Amino acid sequence: MKIAVCIKRVPDMDVRFKIGANGTSVDEAGLKFDISDFDGYAVEAALQIKEKANAGEVVVISLGADNVQETLRKAMSMGADRAVQLKHDAPVFDSFAIATALAAELSTGGYDLVMFGRMSIDTANQATGTMVAELLGLPIITAISKLDFDGGTVKARRELEGSYELVECPLPAIVTIDEGIARPRYPSLKGIMAAKKKPLETKPAQVGEQRYTLDKMELPAERAAGRIVGEGKDAVPELVRLLKEEAKVL
Amino acid sequence: MSAGHVLFTILFVCALGFFAANIQRLIGELQLGHTDDARWNDLPTRFGNFLRIGIFQEKIFRDSIAGPMHAAIFWGFGILTLGTIEFLLGGVIPGFSFQPYFIAPVYAFFALNQDVWAALVIAAVGMALFRRLTKRVKRLQGAETHPNDPLLILSWIAALMITMFAYEAFEMVAHPETLTPMLRPISFGVAMAFSWMSPSAAAVAHDLAWWTHGLLVLGFLNYLPYSKHLHVVASLPNVFLSNTSGPGPKGVMKPMDLEGDLEVFGAKDVTDLSWKSLLDGFACTECGRCTSVCPAHTTGKLLSPRKIMINVRERLESYAHAADKSTVADRTLLDGYITEEELWSCTSCGACVQECPVSIDQLSVIMELRRNLVLGESRFPEEVMPAFESMEQRGSPWAFDPGDRGKWAEGMNIPTMAEMAERGERPEVLYWVGCMGSFDDRAKKTTVAFAQIMQASGVKFAILGQEEKCNGDPARRMGNEYLYQMLAKDNIETLDKYGVRTIVTACPHCFHQIGNEFPQFGGNYDVVHHSTFIESLLAQGRVPIVQELHGPVRTFTYHDSCYLGRYNDVYDAPRETLRRALPVINLVEMPRSKDKGLCCGAGGGRMFMEETVGKRINVERAEEALATGADAIAVACPFCMTMMADSVTSRDANVQVYDIAEVVAGQLRT
Ligand code: SF4
Ligand code: SF4
Numbered sequence: 002m003k004i005a006v007c008i009k010r011v012p013d014m015d016v017r018f019k020i021g022a023n024g025t026s027v028d029e030a031g032l033k034f035d036i037s038d039f040d041g042y043a044v045e046a047a048l049q050i051k052e053k054a055n056a057g058e059v060v061v062i063s064l065g066a067d068n069v070q071e072t073l074r075k076a077m078s079m080g081a082d083r084a085v086q087l088k089h090d091a092p093v094f095d096s097f098a099i100a101t102a103l104a105a106e107l108s109t110g111g112y113d114l115v116m117f118g119r120m121s122i123d124t125a126n127q128a129t130g131t132m133v134a135e136l137l138g139l140p141i142i143t144a145i146s147k148l149d150f151d152g153g154t155v156k157a158r159r160e161l162e163g164s165y166e167l168v169e170c171p172l173p174a175i176v177t178i179d180e181g182i183a184r185p186r187y188p189s190l191k192g193i194m195a196a197k198k199k200p201l202e203t204k205p206a207q208v209g210e211q212r213y214t215l216d217k218m219e220l221p222a223e224r225a226a227g228r229i230v231g232e233g234k235d236a237v238p239e240l241v242r243l244l245k246e247e248a249k250v251l
Numbered sequence: 252m253s254a255g256h257v258l259f260t261i262l263f264v265c266a267l268g269f270f271a272a273n274i275q276r277l278i279g280e281l282q283l284g285h286t287d288d289a290r291w292n293d294l295p296t297r298f299g300n301f302l303r304i305g306i307f308q309e310k311i312f313r314d315s316i317a318g319p320m321h322a323a324i325f326w327g328f329g330i331l332t333l334g335t336i337e338f339l340l341g342g343v344i345p346g347f348s349f350q351p352y353f354i355a356p357v358y359a360f361f362a363l364n365q366d367v368w369a370a371l372v373i374a375a376v377g378m379a380l381f382r383r384l385t386k387r388v389k390r391l392q393g394a395e396t397h398p399n400d401p402l403l404i405l406s407w408i409a410a411l412m413i414t415m416f417a418y419e420a421f422e423m424v425a426h427p428e429t430l431t432p433m434l435r436p437i438s439f440g441v442a443m444a445f446s447w448m449s450p451s452a453a454a455v456a457h458d459l460a461w462w463t464h465g466l467l468v469l470g471f472l473n474y475l476p477y478s479k480h481l482h483v484v485a486s487l488p489n490v491f492l493s494n495t496s497g498p499g500p501k502g503v504m505k506p507m508d509l510e511g512d513l514e515v516f517g518a519k520d521v522t523d524l525s526w527k528s529l530l531d532g533f534a535c536t537e538c539g540r541c542t543s544v545c546p547a548h549t550t551g552k553l554l555s556p557r558k559i560m561i562n563v564r565e566r567l568e569s570y571a572h573a574a575d576k577s578t579v580a581d582r583t584l585l586d587g588y589i590t591e592e593e594l595w596s597c598t599s600c601g602a603c604v605q606e607c608p609v610s611i612d613q614l615s616v617i618m619e620l621r622r623n624l625v626l627g628e629s630r631f632p633e634e635v636m637p638a639f640e641s642m643e644q645r646g647s648p649w650a651f652d653p654g655d656r657g658k659w660a661e662g663m664n665i666p667t668m669a670e671m672a673e674r675g676e677r678p679e680v681l682y683w684v685g686c687m688g689s690f691d692d693r694a695k696k697t698t699v700a701f702a703q704i705m706q707a708s709g710v711k712f713a714i715l716g717q718e719e720k721c722n723g724d725p726a727r728r729m730g731n732e733y734l735y736q737m738l739a740k741d742n743i744e745t746l747d748k749y750g751v752r753t754i755v756t757a758c759p760h761c762f763h764q765i766g767n768e769f770p771q772f773g774g775n776y777d778v779v780h781h782s783t784f785i786e787s788l789l790a791q792g793r794v795p796i797v798q799e800l801h802g803p804v805r806t807f808t809y810h811d812s813c814y815l816g817r818y819n820d821v822y823d824a825p826r827e828t829l830r831r832a833l834p835v836i837n838l839v840e841m842p843r844s845k846d847k848g849l850c851c852g853a854g855g856g857r858m859f860m861e862e863t864v865g866k867r868i869n870v871e872r873a874e875e876a877l878a879t880g881a882d883a884i885a886v887a888c889p890f891c892m893t894m895m896a897d898s899v900t901s902r903d904a905n906v907q908v909y910d911i912a913e914v915v916a917g918q919l920r921t
Contacts (some may be wrong), residue, residue, distance in 0.1 A: 013644045187640075
């Protein structure tokens with residue numbers, strides 16, 4: 002089976018962010034980047050499919066400036082066979098514009114299965130995979146936690162609140178991956194060294210028209226420190242007053 | 252020349268030839284291993300080790316029962332070998348004796364020693380046999396051992412001694428005119444017991460004893476290469492060739508060349524180990540001293556460092572003996588001999604290396620195998636993954652924001668190196684805080700205490716703040732050399748950027764890593780552990796402390812950190828620091844202290860792994876500390892702090908665990 006996994010380079014979420022000088026981007030100084038979490042699960046799931054069948058190819062694709070090459074290499078160090086960078090130096094926020102570029106690339110690849118993470122963990126639009134499916138006219142199953150194949154059919158399980166559903170559709174198809182499917186492997190040094198020799202192809206991204214633009218980015222307001230109103234019974238009236246007037250919860 | 256001499260000469264030459272062939276086979280087996288670091292450098296240390304540990308049996312004496320026993324056999328063997336040379340030459344050259352070649356008193360001394368030492372050896376061998384047969388000495392047990400081999404060897408040695416006395420005595424009976432009772436008093440005693448024999452009968456008995464002795468000698472020589480008693484041949488060279496790099500009794504971890512085209516990562520099989528590790532396998536006597544002090548083993552984990560060494564030799568022999576390598580290719584050292592569970596139980600405490608009487612380095616084998624699991628196979632306990640990822644992403648094994656690294660110092664008026672450099676200033680020392688000291692709530696108290704001491708003592712110091720990263724020790728000890736080197740090189744770059752020379756740190760892991768292992772990558776700094784640093788400040792009278800001479804006497808026990816103690820020989824500084832800070836302190840020692848100290852259980856990356864098998868190591872250590880009756884436990888390592896505090900407070904809430912810096916800071920004049 003020939004599988005494509007579309008991955009995104011995102012900043013490590015445990016680090017405090019700063020907004021860049023232009024007010025519409027994140028200041029990248031001091032940030033560390035990695036494969037978006039759900040995309041990592043997708044890569045792992047793809048590799049397991051290939052290993053189980055002992056045949057096939059896993060191609061990772063990412064859109065962005067040259068720094069995505071590092072992300073692609075990481076996926077190859079996990080075991081992906083080759084990579085495609087859809088080069089676009091300016092950041093793209095419009096999911097549809099990204100989907101257009103990806104669909105253009107995917108349509109010529111002859112893939113049996115295209116995988117996405119359920120969403121990226123930085124912008125969390127959950128849109129690109131679905132839009133690509135629509136553009137390519139392929140069936141899609143979203144947010145799946147388990148994956149199986151039966152001849153030309155993909156069978157997937159989706160977690161719902163308190164229950165789950167089993168869905169299937171014919172290949173070729175698109176799936177988006179939820180966590181819990183498989184823990185991404187830690188690249189071995191063997192993998193890292195092998196990845197250096199694997200092919201990474203760079204092509205200009207045919208990004209579609211960007212119909213929405215980012216106006217402004219802001220950090221959430223710092224939470225104000227707690228305040229001690231007083232102690233014992235005497236503090237109650239003041240507390241009630243504050244809850245009514247300031248917090249407006251009463 | 253009699254027919255006897257001709258026959259003996261033939262046997263002797265064959266035996267020597269056979270022995271030489273065997274030694275050559277063993278050398279060939281060693282050559283299956285990889286090259287190693289220089290082992291012929293640093294000769295003064297090597298000869299020193301050879302004399303202390305080899306000839307004078309320093310480590311053997313760490314066991315007060317087996318020590319004298321073994322030393323008697325070992326020294327006896329050395330002295331009796333001279334007699335054996337005389338004996339063998341006498342078998343080849345009719346009538347040969349050393350006597351004409353030496354002045355009388357020298358020969359008399361030689362002969363007397365033969366008799367006396369032979370008797371001592373018989374006594375020691377008897378004791379050893381008695382001990383093995385009647386007492387189940389715990390460290391001598393173990394499924395991996397070969398318990399019959401020592402019995403055979405000991406009996407063999409006894410037979411050698413007995414036949415020696417026999418031929419000497421019968422010679423005296425057969426030729427009473429040559430009697431020299433003063434030269435060989437014990438043989439003479441035996442001769443007296445047989446004085447009823449006729450000279451001709453005694454001559455026959457002599458020949459019988461002589462030939463038995465001769466055959467036993469030649470047989471012994473050729474049995475050795477097949478026995479665990481190969482250590483007779485291998486251990487002295489092994490002691491000479493053992494690690495000398497780094498302070499303390501053992502070396503630092505070997506760097507891997509990650510630039511080159513690696514085919515194997517670490518070691519999967521014996522052929523990936525260094526020849527020195529293979530020699531270690533030959534030198535192992537199966538004495539079990541290492542396993543008896545291994546914190547993992549003694550708390551019920553699968554790991555036994557002795558088994559690791561026995562497995563190395565077993566695997567090497569089965570590999571080397573198979574004419575067709577494909578018949579042994581389906582197994583490797585890591586597959587069929589040593590399990591992953593064993594390898595991941597190791598805390599890298601170094602107790603095994605410290606204890607081994609023949610200076611075997613079990614830990615290197617464990618680490619090379621771990622490297623293969625991580626770098627080659629990406630196989631490790633899954634709890635470790637977040638630590639690896641976080642070290643790579645955030646420069647600390649815990650998922651803290653690197654921007655918060657210097658947060659503990661807020662309001663303390665402590666400059667960062669960057670701030671100082673901006674002002675064109677240079678600090679006296681750089682305070683390397685470490686990840687625990689920066690992020691762990693308990694360890695931060697130590698960090699603040701140490702900073703207060705330095706401030707009060709007028710030490711001009713700075714920190715790196717968010718430019719500091721994990722030194723990489725957990726990654727390296729967990730086999731992730733790639734991640735380690737990344738971190739080490741990043742840190743060296745930062746340190747060199749500021750031209751840092753002197754570093755103080757409260758973490759023994761940072762201390763060991765930066766001081767002893769960063770030089771492998773060109774980072775050379777004077778690194779001082781805070782115990783040594785505070786002690787010298789106290790000694791110089793620079794620390795303004797209140798000397799309470801009449802307060803209540805507090806009883807402390809100090810828990811040694813492996814990376815400070817065994818790895819770096821710092822035992823006295825932390826104890827001295829406590830004594831200087833609290834002049835009326837009552838310092839009690841745990842049964843296992845200093846170089847016999849028991850690990851807290853956190854080293855070697857164990858901090859980041861679950862401990863589900865057997866008793867928890869920190870519980871074992873806390874119980875030992877509490878049993879001293881101390882009302883406070885002192886540590887000098889943030890990892891030890893976590894492990895000890897966790898287990899002590901849940902057992903006895905009245906006993907506190909302090910870092911030595913906290914004790915000193917508590918005495919600061921305000
Ligand atoms: S280093 Fe410590 S834990 Fe590891 S094998 Fe040796 S004694 Fe056991
Ligand atoms: S490795 Fe050393 S301490 Fe351990 S059993 Fe062998 S000889 Fe004894």
